[in-house]
Amino acid sequence: xxxxxxxxxxxxxxxxxxxxxxxxxxxxxxxxxxxxxxxxxxxxxxxxxxxxxxxxxxxxxxxxxxxxxxxxxxxxxxxxxxxxxxxxxxxxxxxxxxxxxxxxxxxxxxxxxxxxxxxxxxxxxxxxxxxxxxxxxxxxxxxxxxxxxxxxxxxxxxxxxxxxxxxxxxxxxxxxxxxxxxxxxxxxxxxxxxxxxxxxxxxxxxxxxxxxxxxxxxxxxxxxxxxxxxxxxxxxxxxxxxxxxxxxxxxxxxxxxxxxxxxxxxxxxxxxxxxxxxxxxxxxxxxxxxxxxxxxxxxxxxxx
Numbered sequence: 001x002x003x004x005x006x007x008x009x010x011x012x013x014x015x016x017x018x019x020x021x022x023x024x025x026x027x028x029x030x031x032x033x034x035x036x037x038x039x040x041x042x043x044x045x046x047x048x049x050x051x052x053x054x055x056x057x058x059x060x061x062x063x064x065x066x067x068x069x070x071x072x073x074x075x076x077x078x079x080x081x082x083x084x085x086x087x088x089x090x091x092x093x094x095x096x097x098x099x100x101x102x103x104x105x106x107x108x109x110x111x112x113x114x115x116x117x118x119x120x121x122x123x124x125x126x127x128x129x130x131x132x133x134x135x136x137x138x139x140x141x142x143x144x145x146x147x148x149x150x151x152x153x154x155x156x157x158x159x160x161x162x163x164x165x166x167x168x169x170x171x172x173x174x175x176x177x178x179x180x181x182x183x184x185x186x187x188x189x190x191x192x193x194x195x196x197x198x199x200x201x202x203x204x205x206x207x208x209x210x211x212x213x214x215x216x217x218x219x220x221x222x223x224x225x226x227x228x229x230x231x232x233x234x235x236x237x238x239x240x241x242x243x244x245x246x247x248x249x250x251x252x253x254x255x256x257x258x259x260x261x262x263x264x265x266x267x268x269x270x271x272x273x274x275x276x277x278x279x280x281x282x283x284x285x286x287x288x289x290x291x292x293x294x295x296x297x298x299x300x301x302x303x304x
Contacts, residue, residue, distance in 0.1 A: 050228040051272035052219035053129035056279055061215055067282040069212050070105035070167075070233060074113060076203040082186050083196035086254055087223075088117040088267055089187065091199060095146070095154065102145055102165065105233055106216045106280070111145035111165045114154050116204050118142070118171075120249045122265035127246075128170055129222055129268045130234055137238060138246055139171040140268070141207055158221065163229040169208060174240025179206035184248045192257045209237035213283040222269040236283065 078094040092115045093100055100113040120139035121127030128140035145165045146157035157163030182202065189197045213236040220228040252264040 048220065048226070048228050049275040050218050050220055050277060051226065052222050052230065052232060053131075053269060053271055054217070054219065054274050054277075054279075055131045055134055055271050056215055056234065058133050058285060061279040061281040061285070063284050064280040064282070067106055067214075067216065067280060068104045069282075070107075070214065071103050072205050072208065073101055073103075074203050074205050075099040076201045078113070079200055079202040079204075080198070081196050082183065082190060082199040084190040084193055084252060084264075086193035086256075088119065088264070089190060089249075089252060090115045090117045091183065091202065091204070095148075098148065102167070105214070105282070106231060107165060108162075109147055109149040112148050113204070114144045114146055116141060116143040116207075118249065119268040120171075120246060120265065121268070122250065122263070124173055124243065124246065127266070127268065130168055130170075130232075131271065132170075137170040137172055139241070139249065141167075141169040141171060141239075143167040143169075143204060158229055159225070159227050160229055162231065163227075164221075165231045165233060167208075168232060168234040170235070170238035171241050171246070172238040173243060173246075176242045177207075177240060177245060180241055180245060184245050187248050187252060191251065192253055193255055195257075207239060209235050209239050211235070211237035213237065213281070215279050215281050217277055217279045219277075220272075236281075 078100045080092050080094055082089055082091045093113050095112045095114050098110055098112060101110045102113070103110045118139055118141050119127060119129050121136075124138040126136040126138070128137035129142075130140060131137075143166065145167075146154045147163050147165075148157075151157035151160065151163055183199070186197055186199055189195070215232075215234045215236065217232050217234075218228070219230050219232045220226050221230060250263060250265050254262045254264050
């Protein structure tokens with residue numbers, strides 16, 4: 001087991017933390033009254049009109065027939081390690097070449113996989129950063145990629161427009177996820193902040209839903225510096241995990257060994273306003289909406 005405090009400070013931008021004063025749909029989620037050190041130097045109302053996460057209104061998303069299927073090609077051998085950075089646990093990948101990349105979808109270039117991580121709640125009623133029709137999921141997976149065509153390194157890409165692509169996958173309660181369990185089994189060894197263990201040969205595409213449908217919009221990092229550099233691709237279909245697996249996430253700590261223990265839970269940012277952005281969908285959804293409308297009393301069909 002290794003310590004990586006200096007790197008944790010550098011990469012702390014991947015942390016998220018709920019803050020008091022959440023606004024918009026989903027503000028009923030469990031939001032802490034305390035401010036995590038990550039957010040202490042950040043204005044509570046950051047500038048910019050493309051902040052993330054957002055609530056996705058299914059009926060307001062716009063079908064774009066020009067959106068191609070997303071092509072995902074990950075090399076399991078590029079997986080390096082898993083570590084607790086004090087805000088989530090990250091699985092990091094070797095990204096010096098185009099061995100683990102995504103392309104297609106709304107993207108003009110290939111984007112290299114840098115890392116993936118999760119956000120989750122203290123209980124199963126909330127935890128996801130994004131919501132759909134104000135529905136929260138217990139957890140959300142983020143696979144973070146950077147544009148190696150336009151930028152020399154991940155750090156530069158993270159600060160510039162079109163620098164990053166993050167695939168978001170909702171987790172919902174259901175059957176045991178066999179592949180995720182391999183990762184869950186490593187969590188006891190990274191219980192404390194700044195601890196790291198090797199984690200080789202893992203293909204994160206096993207954490208993806210089989211359905212290719214997604215929403216996409218222009219947004220930001222959900223942590224300081226909150227750069228509006230992210231093309232978000234939010235998968236429509238959640239993946240199933242069981243309650244015990246989510247409970248293992250909650251055994252991790254925000255704190256280092258020797259400090260007063262603080263459970264790693266509710267590590268999501270409150271929802272941000274959509275402003276003038278359009279959320280596009282890769283799938284038609286008129287049929288779904290019609291079915292929903294027919295299942296409601298006639299008097300409620302016009303209710304947004």
